[in-house]
Amino acid sequence: MITGGAGFIGSHVVRLFVNKYPDYRIINVDKLTYAGNLANLKDIEDKPNYTFVKADICDFEKMMDIIQSNGVDGIIHLAAESHVDRSIKDPFTFARTNVMGTLSLLQAAKLYWESLPEKYEGKMFYHISTDEVYGALTMNHPEGVEPPFKTVASSEGHKAYGDDFFYETTKYNPHSPYSASKASSDHFVRSYHDTYGMPTIVTNCSNNYGPYQFPEKLIPLFINNIRKRKPLPVYGKGENVRDWLFVEDHARAIDVIFHEGKVAETYNIGGFNEWKNIDLIKVMIATVDKVLGNPEGYSLDLITYVTDRLGHDARYAIDSTKLQKELGWEPSLQFEEGIEKTVRWYLENQEWMDNVTSGDYQKYYEDMYSKR
């Protein structure tokens, strides 16, 4: 059972599992909120090993019913409210879905797992979390230094903007209602292992990018705005640092960890690929302009500095050494390659973009960010 499979990362995980494991029966459970979109799964929806169930993870009876009636022997849990700006506006929805929803799913999984006649060897509950639970790192090297590690994902001339990283042992210190809700759900998941012995696993990943991301997030929003010659709202000075990983590499990591990871462990997932927002935005502008055949620098005038996000975390940087050394996972794609692939995908899939942007979701929090 994969929850949140109609969302951005979930759809890549569902696609990977359905195609790679024809002998598995994959059940995608998703409420189809504004962020869920079955068009993300068009290419696999008719596969015989795939089923979709529209349901809310907060509905405990329904979760119990799905797990029991299908004999679910592993849950990969991605369903969540995922956008920080929305959490600032409406924290209750984040507590409901991310905390209470995860708890309701955990309890249903536990009751079923306890009822199994034989000792269960797999991973009953694999919880997908975020690096944001660790809080924010300082930017003690604002100009960047040579990082201790590099991976295929690390961009050309890769720099680290500090000498500290998020490790699996880093203490939780969430700042936004989103990350606080994810941190709470992570604690509940671990408590189900420590208290009841249920086989659980938690992973914390850095920022993902790639096809099918809802265009309220930085990369698809800006690609679409550049195409439409609309302003690009850069929060604050644009100096916050994020660590970017191609979404298919995250899905591959989830596959490896689900099958090979150790129960009760935590694995950080990331590619050592830090970018200041403003530098990333300039790469996006250059790539979109190149693909559209615009002159160099044509869309730079769209950059618009706006009020900063409340509690905006300065820097995220994941250390994924444990995953790379213990399970042999590594990213497959270099960042410049991934961003070009992503830009081309959004520009070639304008119908997808127009469909998801036709509602009034953009008005939801636009009053929070005004031009400075």
Ligand code: NAD
């Ligand atoms: P998303 O917002 O694109 O998708 C979330 C999905 O969950 C949607 O399909 C939505 O319909 C579904 N959903 C929401 N509430 C639900 C409910 N109550 N019941 C059932 N389904 C519900 O999110 P995403 O970016 O794909 O993130 C997926 C997971 O990965 C989240 O748990 C997120 O915290 C985590 N994560 C995301 C990133 C990232 O960069 N996007 C990085 C690390 C971790």
Ligand code: DAU
């Ligand atoms: O680090 C993992 C997290 O990455 C995930 O847990 C979240 O689900 C995911 O949404 C993402 O969170 P961020 O807040 O980092 O992503 P977002 O795309 O919203 O913003 C990326 C950076 O860009 C951040 O510093 C805020 C800035 N930003 C964002 C938007 C939408 C802007 O400057 N302007 C914008 O319009």
